[in-house]
Amino acid sequence: MPFLLNQCGSLLYYLTLASTDLTLAVPICNSLAIVFTLIVGKVLGEDIGGKRAVAGMVLTVAGITLCIASSVNKPHGQPSTL
Template sequence: MSLPVRDLCSLVLVSFLWGATNPFLRKGAEGLERVKEERSIRQLLSEARFLISNWRYVVPFLMNQCGSVGFYLTLASAELSLAVPLCNSLALVFTVVTGTFLGEDIGGRGK
């Protein structure tokens, strides 16, 4: 089982798009907890409006979704048993690196 270079590069790009956008999505969603409505359907609509109107959330979300489209397209030629663990593990690495770069507390260190 080997992965062609083109597929490998595509999966690394997908992992980057998934992983590097996670901390930005968390930052973009800050303040969502302050959206309060009395009815649950109005709460849902208010939260959706908050996220859709917030470019700090929308831009990383769209990049993340581009990663999903790339993953779907790459699966046409890549082996599933290699693609999924590779993407998920690299996405975690990119999430930790990006989160650390942004100053997030990623835990795991003694204080």
């Protein structure tokens, strides 16, 4: 089951890279991988680092939100400034 889930994640990663702007897709995929790793580790009962890890996840999600918001608000065809 973990292998199948991992392969589904890889497939989603490649589909995302093929269909979106690379300057947006790569940072989002890489940072969300860290967030999901910490969440799954917590669900499995691992020590994820306490308040500092949670603060890091919140900052990561805030950064992803800023990237998406800046991408949505720019006109189509305008180069990204990331």
